[in-house]
Amino acid sequence: MTRIKLGMVGGGNDAFIGGVHRIASRIDDRYELVAGALSSTPEKAQASGQALGIARVYDDFKQMAIREARLKNGIEAVSIVTPNHMHYAAAREFLKRGIHVICDKPLTSTLADARKLAIAAERSNALFVLTHNYTGYPMVRQAREMVARGEIGKIRVVQVEYPQDWLTQQEDFKQAKWRTDPARSGAGGSTGDIGTHAHNLARFVTGLEVESLAADLDAFVPGRQVDDNGHIMLRFQGGAKGMLWCSQVAPGNENALRIRVFGEAGGLEWAQEDPNYLWHTPFGEPKRVITRNGSGAGDAATRISRVPPGHPEGYLEGFANIYSEAADAIVAHREGIEPAAEVMYPTIKDGLKGVEFIDACVRSSARNAAWVKV
Amino acid sequence: MTRIKLGMVGGGNDAFIGGVHRIASRIDDRYELVAGALSSTPEKAQASGQALGIARVYDDFKQMAIREARLKNGIEAVSIVTPNHMHYAAAREFLKRGIHVICDKPLTSTLADARKLAIAAERSNALFVLTHNYTGYPMVRQAREMVARGEIGKIRVVQVEYPQDWLTQQEDFKQAKWRTDPARSGAGGSTGDIGTHAHNLARFVTGLEVESLAADLDAFVPGRQVDDNGHIMLRFQGGAKGMLWCSQVAPGNENALRIRVFGEAGGLEWAQEDPNYLWHTPFGEPKRVITRNGSGAGDAATRISRVPPGHPEGYLEGFANIYSEAADAIVAHREGIEPAAEVMYPTIKDGLKGVEFIDACVRSSARNAAWVKV
């Protein structure tokens, strides 16, 4: 088995998500990180690259794209883990040179960029993978599989929420600053940073698209330029209804993404902070808990589990599953074949849907939370 | 201590809530049930009254009001536990004769009735108590006390929900039938039956009134004439925002009323199905659980607790607390004094607010879930 040569854009010192991507790429031993443009400052880029023991360190992503594309053993794929506003420009450079892109979410900081990137991805021969990592949790796959098999019947109601509390007060550290700066994060604050995860999770589990929404967004912390709390009502294709709450000002919530789906024949519930459990209630029967790799878990969950039930897997393993699914797709691409049918990962389409969701939220909120088409 | 002589309207065989009121009135030994008009059918009224060992059984409530008012030792108070559409007519008869009324919620089946009843209550010398029983739980009182003392700071976000699953399918038993019949229950289905509880709980805990709302109501079960699921966005006076979800078609939820309140300095969470716990997170500190009568519980909770922490009290004890608070008020009224400051129970005002809430939900939903004033 030959490991996939990987590059990274962004993810230098102090970055949260860059380290996550690196661990995720290592867990299943499918990648080898060999090149990086880890910071927008050349000095920092060099320092970070050396600290990580990366073979080829570049001052900027364009230089890296050009040179790696020319190398005989250059990178096959690149992880883009910069702030949102740089995703488009970076991704474009690699896509046009046939290097697969694994990009953090949301896709871009503007809808215009998202649309351009969607075109770029379509024109490229390379794959585009968006790390909506929560779809990599085995029990999320289990939920999706159960919905698809009709185990809870036609869906009526979707409740999805993603509260956090880390921005309850004004914060000055790096992560807080760029994520609340519309120039770097985009027009959505909590909606962009975490609401998109909730939106994507709802789409992934239910298989339904949001047709319209009404969003009541607030920036509760004085001086904050983007929303830090969003109350959003959803209408799905086919008549299902939903509520989506995202917040960064909800004390007592660390990273409390949670989804509940109710159909004519049953209900499902999953919470990210306790990710090895999926609660299932067939209507009229006792509630039960399906565990990762345990009794009741189906193929969709077990194929991406590593250890026996009761040995908890977590955030990094879920993230790694996205990387490993991408690896399967990249290897198949390398060989000119289709990956196995069960291989799945978020694509450019999911990314565009996410940015359209942010845009719809912001438009609705500007019109006093009126209903808007997504 | 002289027990309060109590009458009951409604609550015959097969009724759920009548039995609850009777137990609630007995738990603290403050009442004695001596009269009843337990059914709209005289035969059933007689049969039910005898089965319960009630001293004076009446064929209808008007007869009971007239006669009891004339008796030397007639009832001091009456519990009205009929379907909603009869609350107004029954309550009026007792109020105008100076007999205190303890009435089930929602106040009435129409806004017009609610307004008339509010006037009747104002004109009467008698007390009016509405059994929004969930405000009788000790840990709900604890939450209210903590909010009032500023322990979570200025409130920003309120999340309240009340899902059930008992109407997931078409049902033909008595409870299901009248509660889904607009002629008897009113224009609101889930909004009226349980949404009002959620709305009242949010008002009680936060001390804030809802100024406007947008309600997306559905009747998912074919043929159902009233809503069985409601998604409602709330705007409170002073800028707090909220979401309220009520549903009777959410499999896996038995009676899952839950409220979460987030302020500038902390968060609180309470769930009716596990009512002896109140979760509190002062921002920046570990989450803790305050238990009924346990460490951290304040006067508001302990004064209405009966047994030590760890010995769970439940729904009936919470309901009994409303009855016992009413008893304190009735005894004070009897003596011509004010009840102690800490005595509290839902009043006609709360009832009117509830019916206005239902009305606003129905109006909003009819206008495609537009924002309406409450």
Add this chain to the structure above:
Amino acid sequence: MTRIKLGMVGGGNDAFIGGVHRIASRIDDRYELVAGALSSTPEKAQASGQALGIARVYDDFKQMAIREARLKNGIEAVSIVTPNHMHYAAAREFLKRGIHVICDKPLTSTLADARKLAIAAERSNALFVLTHNYTGYPMVRQAREMVARGEIGKIRVVQVEYPQDWLTQQEDFKQAKWRTDPARSGAGGSTGDIGTHAHNLARFVTGLEVESLAADLDAFVPGRQVDDNGHIMLRFQGGAKGMLWCSQVAPGNENALRIRVFGEAGGLEWAQEDPNYLWHTPFGEPKRVITRNGSGAGDAATRISRVPPGHPEGYLEGFANIYSEAADAIVAHREGIEPAAEVMYPTIKDGLKGVEFIDACVRSSARNAAWVKV
């Protein structure tokens, strides 16, 4: 329906359990408390009796037994809620006059008294009911029913525990003092006060008797004269094994009685602090939660439930179930017939088993926690 005339011995001001018995007797409206000898001090007995509005107040239990037995409408039953060392003498007086006894646990403070009381009960025509109240919880009945029906197969392992923390330090209030005074509570401290509940619960759920045990008892608080922590290994008839832990010095535990039973085909788990849930795992299937009166609950649980699932019942309702079962038995006795087969309550035999358990624990501990026959 004629209410049963009830007397009470003990339970004056400051007593915890007397108030519990009174509420429990009222909840289902089967009893009327008409006589009392509520304190060993005549003045307090009178004051308490008047405060409770009891018709006939006596200075001592013997006087009460004699006089009530002679009254035409004297009490049919008496609740004995004194400290343990007085149970025997009081119960004897009522039993020999044909008055049914409802006695708090443990049966007596000494094994000798227990044996004498067993004989007295056998000789009496009156019923003897021991308030091992935890067997009155619906989901405990559910567990027993499931075990009896073979749903978890032959039992192998029983884990039962009853930790509290209220005696973590030296305490001087009344409850703490008599319960840690061997002259009043008996030789067992935590073993007698709560270990007996755990022991009885294990017997009740499994239907198995403990044959032998090894008990390592400690009095961790300096100066304490009885055990405040007990570690006990159990061997049941038929080969099942168990562990029993009781403690009054386990910070974080309010009243955390919990039982887990594992058989060849499945497991069951119940916790007193969250009593409306019974967890069931058929081997090889997902764990499920059966709720009181909800899906999956059988007749044994639903016949003693009052409100729908999701409306929690608690400690007082469980206690009331013992009283109501006793009422059924008393009414049947009054009519000279057998109560219905499903009526069940703890008897003198259970009480004797409990005191034998305490005795065995103390004997074992005195022999360095050696194995002893129970």
Add this chain to the structure above:
Amino acid sequence: MTRIKLGMVGGGNDAFIGGVHRIASRIDDRYELVAGALSSTPEKAQASGQALGIARVYDDFKQMAIREARLKNGIEAVSIVTPNHMHYAAAREFLKRGIHVICDKPLTSTLADARKLAIAAERSNALFVLTHNYTGYPMVRQAREMVARGEIGKIRVVQVEYPQDWLTQQEDFKQAKWRTDPARSGAGGSTGDIGTHAHNLARFVTGLEVESLAADLDAFVPGRQVDDNGHIMLRFQGGAKGMLWCSQVAPGNENALRIRVFGEAGGLEWAQEDPNYLWHTPFGEPKRVITRNGSGAGDAATRISRVPPGHPEGYLEGFANIYSEAADAIVAHREGIEPAAEVMYPTIKDGLKGVEFIDACVRSSARNAAWVKV
């Protein structure tokens, strides 16, 4: 940063724990797996090595030890992940050649081997690391730190349990077979496989050694040659008492290691299946939950956490922490210095204590669960 060259003994196809060790070694990028003797069958060893892309594949561990020791860039450390009975012989070969050993638990299958290995480790210049992986969980470190700082006062009671259900019935797959074969696993079944983890966890958190124990062991499944359930009472140095339950026949338990420690001033509770939470009750205050990397978490936990609170880390990350601690120690050893004071991992001493624990359990059980010195 130069990665540590790592070899592996055992861990070929079908092995559970070998894969875990490999992932654990990769997560923090401190190791590079370059050599392996992955199976006792040369063909399988070759096949497994090639499947994993290992550079140097050996037919047996002795050959590997000899050759690697001679290579200029040979392995610095070896992971031994065979069945228990082979640990001693394999470890000895590497220790005597100065190659650091990372060995799975229990240390050996016999006490004689354990003692010999302890001598071998003492004589060697190389490090010996035992993967009692549960001590690598951040919240276990947090618990240990809190105990050491006196936050719960002098310890009185330790409750530790490790139930599983995977051996509830007779099983024929590979993992089940060797772990229930005394020739390969040792005299302890559940006591050896998981009881040792519980014992080690109790020692680690409390800092106390077990002085004596009484063990009632059973093999409930017909024909099973080793215990599958153990009830063990513990006496610690200094007067604390404990109970330890290990079981492989407890349906509903996947991998439910749990520890509760109670001191004079408070209690702590941690459960492996929900490892990101540590419950803490200072006596007389509300119970609180300290989260990994969250509010209330101290240095001991945060230094070995990778992602923010609410992003769960699991079994593999905890295991990786042992590997990374070992890496710190190996690098320090390479440089001839002491590792930082906070670096900690289970040592040969812990391994010997574990085998002594198994031996004491088996001795006690053979004497009718009498008390024996450990």
